[in-house]
Amino acid sequence: MTETADRQSLLIVDDEPMNIQSLARIMSEEFRVLVATSGETALEILSGSDIPDLVLLDVKLPDIDGFEVCRRLKNDPRTSGTSVIFVTALDSTGHEEAGFALGAVDYVSKPFHPVLVRARVRTHMRLKQKTDLLERLAKVDGLTDLPNRRQFEEQLDRELRRCAREGLPLSVVYMDIDDFKSYNDHYGHGAGDDCLRRVARALKRSASRPGDLVARYGGEEFVAVLPNTDRSGAAGVAEQFRSSVESLAIPHEYATAAGVVTLSLGLVAVEADASVSTPVAQKQLLEHADRALYDAKKAGKNRTAVYTPEQS
Secondary structure (H helix, E strand, O other): OOOHHHOOEEEEEOOOHHHHHHHHHHHOOOOEEEEEOOHHHHHHHHOOOOOOOEEEEOOOOOOOOHHHHHHHHHHOOOOOOOEEEEEEOOOOHHHHHHHHHOOOOEEEEOOOOHHHHHHHHHHHHHHHHHHHHHHHHHOEOOOOOOEOHHHHHHHHHHHHHHHHHHOOEEEEEEEEEOOHHHHHHHHOHHHHHHHHHHHHHHHHHHOOOOOOEEEEEEOOEEEEEEEOOOHHHHHHHHHHHHHHHHOOOOEOOOOOOOOEOOEEEEEEEEEOOHHHOOHHHHHHHHHHHHHHHHHHHHOOOOOEEEOOHHHO
């Protein structure tokens, strides 16, 4: 990697300047290096948006010790995947056991040999890359390259909780390609796969805000979560989704709504609070969006229907 921004990042936590300088010198050629001389400073860095891939962590620190830093890091969902290597003069078996029990991946005793430390860091950085790749692949739909159902449900949970804390609205749009079975039957599954990919790209382009997420929910179904978006705003986004697919002008001679591939959409909007951030409420939210989608199909397809509480 030549660009600094593309490098994996390493946080060195030690209260001895000489140790920091020694470790930084041998690591900076390969990794982006961050430093902290106390546990609290380390936690501040870890709470930021640029989460390090690996932490070289001393146990004896001037405020909170390294074990407590590791415990907090592993208990936070944002940083639980960050690898930790303890680098410390405490080399008893009990200390090593304590470190591994907290989730550390390795334990290096002081005085350390720089070449060996660098080799261990390289090994764990490679493992982190592979783990991250597998995690990403587990959340991506292989055909359309969109987030899959698992990633959508995780995102919905996070955004509902965030919007509930901040008193913000949230909307969900459930989408289905009209008459897709007849498209597959008459044009073939190869053409059907290509159609799904083209629709996915159009929907992804239409989700313009960084917080919006469009996912493939299964088959010819897609779904979007729109944080901080009320019913009116979500209706505008839904129309962008619908028109972007229709404007692809993919011929569909056997469609009942139009001569091209179209979408039907169901929309539900909520004022997020604690009552809608439970798993049961989230399931109900999707059921409401699905009910609205059914209404859109029933009304003639190639349109958006909005769920209202009166439909319950």
